[in-house]
Amino acid sequence: MSQPPAEKPSAPPVNILPSQLARIYSFVHPALLLALAASRFEAVVTNPVQELLNDLPWLALLQLFYVILCVPPAGSLETTSSGDNEEKKKASPRSPSAPRPGKSGHRRKQASGKNVWAGLWARLMPALLSVTLTTFIATPVLAALLVLFGAPLTTHNAETVLCAAHMAFLSASSLVYAHGTDGLVWKEVWGIARPADAVWGGALGTGLGAWFGAIPIPLDWDRPWQAFPITILAGAYIGYAAGSLISRTPFLYGKRVQFVPEVIEEDDKKTN
């Protein structure tokens, strides 16, 4: 059976932009999200639908702010993703301090003054695309997955959709922003075969976290927070934060989930 299907060149792992601000914020962002989620937890328990709906625009804005600030937009890497990714994978293991060739080129382009507007445009377009696709594709797909995993179909529809929307903005928005509609990348995404990076780690973490978040629901503890979407979303947020940070450690960065040869216990459980 196939190894990680790396036979064709695909996009390399995403690096956080090299600017100081971007690097700092990329660490702050998951923590910030978690802190905000924790602060709204009580409100979500009290009135899930209203609160999740209210929080959604803020989550979307935060995620957009994060990707625009920290993640190279789709297209910016295309120049580099042509042939040398194999070598890049080796070289890349975590050296954000040493700007990588593709990135520096991008920086230069942006720094060349004249193209400020073009640079902004290059970031706004993927951002817009990201919001659109996340809302209209990722959210329905995730909602369907939630239902397939056992979320109620006849009731709690608002909860399901909002839960899916939150998960979508956690996972898909940065993926779309960073990779656009690159078919190869998305094939890898569906095959859980992307190399680990902040964007992919966050997405995978969201799914895994949501999966584990379902575990406490059936227990008879009679706690209000055991209601349907809450634990799943809590798991998703925690998974996102953990995933996007852990996947950047030198030990994991650039590695892919292996299905057959090696034993990687939980990483392959699922996507939700």
Next chain:
Amino acid sequence: MASKSQKGPMGSTAPNSDQINVRAAEQSKQSAIQEQKARELENEFKTKHFGVMGVLTWILDPGIRKSTRHMGDVQREKLKTDCGGSCRLLHIAGIYFFTKGFLLTRMVLDNKSSCQELPFDITSGSQHAPAPSNQQANGCWHQKSFDKAVVIIIDALRYDFTVPFVPKEESETAHLFHDNIPVLYETSINSPANAFLLPFIADAPTATLQRLKGLTTGTLPTFVDAGSNFAGTAIDEDNLVAQLHSAGKTLVQLGDDTWQALYPGYFDANLTRPFDSFNVWDLHTVDNGVNEHLFPLLRPENKSKWDVIFGHYLGVDHAGHRYGPNHAAMASKLQEMDRVIRDIIAALDDDTLLVVMGDHGMDIKGDHGGESDDEVEAALWMYSKRGTFGRTSSESLLPPKNAKERPIPQIDLVPTLSLMLGIPIPFNNLGSPIEEAFAGPKGNDWANLATVSRLTAAQIKRYQAAYEISRGGADDEESLSLWSAAEAEWKSGSKSFTSKSTAVRSSYELYRKYQRHTLDVCRGLWTTFDVPSMIQGVALLFGGIALLVLYARGMRNDRTELSSQLLSFVGVGSGAGAALGSVLSLFGFTEMSTIDLSVFLAAVGSMAGSAVVMVKKPANLTIPLPNGMWGWLAVFFTVSQSVGFASNSYTIWEDEILLFFLTTFGVCAGISSMRQKTTTDRVLGVYHSVLFVILGRLASFSRLCREEQMPFCRSTYYASSTSSISAPWQLGIPFAVAFFLPAVIRSFYSGSKSYEGAATLWISYAFRFGLLITSIFWMLEGADDGEWLPVSKETLKTVRVFLAQLVLAIAFAAGTGAYIYSKPCISISVNKPPEDPNAPPAPIIAGQEQKPRTTVTILGFGNMYGTRFFFLVINFALAIILMQKPMGQGAIALLVWQILSLLEILDTNALTLSNSPIGPIVLGLLGSFYFFKTGHQATPSSIQWETAFIPLSTIKYPWTPIFVVLNTFGAQILAALAVPLTVLWKRPLQTSDRVAADASASSKGAKSANPATRLLSDVTQAVATHTLYLATINLATTMWAGHLRRHLMLYRIFSPRFMMGAGVLAIVDVVLMVFAVGGVRWSTLSVGEIFGW
């Protein structure tokens, strides 16, 4: 995948034409050798097949001793030859030992005591019944002391709540639950003739339902006794309530609605007010409701409306569950109860007896169900304004300071209340009359005490006699001597007939001794978990699993080669074990009975023997750890589910968890499929993964909720949650199944061009015809229920039975015959030049074609083994679908579809030939999942007994149980039958020549083994893996049930799940061995017949 070669242009052309003439002479000789070799290989396959069946029998199933229950004689003969008459069961032995220790059984006799018939009539015959004329007026067996009674049950009223707090140590201070309900103690001290207070010891399980049964029948609770009443349905045994009812008393029940379930129809419908007992968080609704309706009844103007009131307060119990005993809420609740009792006393008249009692206690956390002291020590208080109570000695003047002094068992209430109210003692009673109630105000009415004691003892003796008649066995000597001594004293005492006569007094004491002795004997028989036996059972099951792990996952070589050795070692081991067992027990080294010890040691010995065989060649062993994602996923599913059974929540919600796991598998399959290199594999794999997930979710809409799932679950299996018939629209499901299911199966067959040969007839005609008859059957059933047709019910029933039997005949009689003789699903067309060879479909052997330029095209070549074997699944699917309700038929159809989808997933992800454990494990999940989707739950009450009457109009053995099994475990049976398919589906044809050719081509060294036995080995591995899943689940549920034997939910959740696990394991073991592995024999033979060996 290699197996994708759906249309193999197999034969191709002959090799070198110049060699043909040279070879012509050798041809016949070679073909003779070939033939002989083929025969040898075939025989080898057959022998090894028997060997494998023998091994499986040993692991799975009954050996000689228990096999009678499960198998026909033919099968047993076969086994005897296989394992030399010495094989033993592992699973059955393990389950047997555990069950022996765990399931306490007691026969329920439905004899009733009657007013006319005194208990002496049978036992001694010396006394004749009193004149029946004034019987009703004065009491049946004994002069009644009260006309009316108010029986108040304060749920979980522990004894130490009711007595003044006495510190055991200096530093100990009173808790919040102390000294808050002083009325009981005060009255007993202040006016001993009016009241007495005693510790009132419950028998475990201390759950209200079981307690009420004990308190009214006077007998001990045991598992099976509880098991017959899981739904809380009516008590069959003779009991106080029924006796009161038949004595013409008007009974009123207020409070806890458990009474309604236990004694339906006995209570006066106008005055009775049951309240939901479920909501533990609500402390006041039930209590306020009881108060509201109780006090009006106590007013003088309402006196004539009732005779006995049963008032059941739940507040104390709920306060305990919610807050625990040491909480202000408990204090105020107890104070409230104190006021209530004082108010009742104030309202009481002289002819009414007041009884206040707890049905059990509570532990330090306020919960109950187990057997700890705090849980069993309740309080009993009786009160009357007339002052009839007495104490026989001055030491008993004060109420006991704690529950260790002068406790009485709760069943004592039964004879006491019966005799006080003048009704017969319920037949099954084992309790004794309470001394204080009959001793008279001066405490010296020995004649009365002796009389009531004699009555009670005689009834106990009569019960024991009846019990022994039905069960066999004899009275023990001590009871007999006690009884005759008591009778002797009674006779001598009755001559003098003074209350103070010592003979009367000693006869009373001897009767009482007799009663207590009998109670002890019965308690010993019925209510003790035999923990060593349970441990032995668990140890056997565990050992069996360890061996299975080794056998299924830890062996590199051909499993079939081991069979004969394995079986002989197993035989020697078990023989030695059995011999050792009998010797040990003959010389009295152990307490166990000879048979038990022999069985146990035989099982241990056989395991040791097999372990020796398997470990003998370490080179053959690998570490049975999973490798790769699929292996870990399989382990994860099995282990996490097993661990989950320790929690009542995960046991209750098993159906949803299985869906979650199945979807997880589907998603993983989709992911894995996305990684496949070839587009076909990718597309097909993803398609089937998506299909698999959607089908599972679709099936999950068929639900039958268990009580504990409410209110988060809505039943859809029947027309409504309160009915057990199908809605009219559901009658359309069988027709849809008849229309779609054959088409679905056909599409999977066509995928590999296997819709050839017998498949057409089988799937599109026979199967569909059977399904259509099934739909008509259920349509008629619906017509019967709804009375749509102007036909008598008898006619409808006759027609239905005929139709059902016809379907079963198609499925099993015709189906099995056809299965044995059918050809594989292939079509062979031979394109050749005009000159005709004599044997067109000659064995296709490389280099052996007789004529040049002959092209043989074989359709369906890529999936010969799989499609041929799948016929068996179709046969069973037809029978199982017939046995399901319409909703369940849809579910089974989805199961068949999901199985096919799973097989395609396995194939596109290259998991069939690599012997991955995931296939058999997911089939295990599917079987369990669809068990729930066919309207079942892990509760005995969800067994659809009525389905036994689908193909029969009366009960017929052995058919009736078989039909119920087909209905109940249909999903698991179907999934088990599909297990061989996980290695057979799209398995490429392997004959010895082809393998040899492959081997030499790839120069890997000759693979000496017969490929057919390799196939057998793979099948065995898959079957063993599937068994491993079920055995692990069984071990887990067994262990948890044993470990949690004091759990409140034991009888509701853990025991039923354990029984279900054991039942599934036993049944699937038989199905796997007899049908699945047996079926492989015929399908492989039929392929071998055409393509050689």
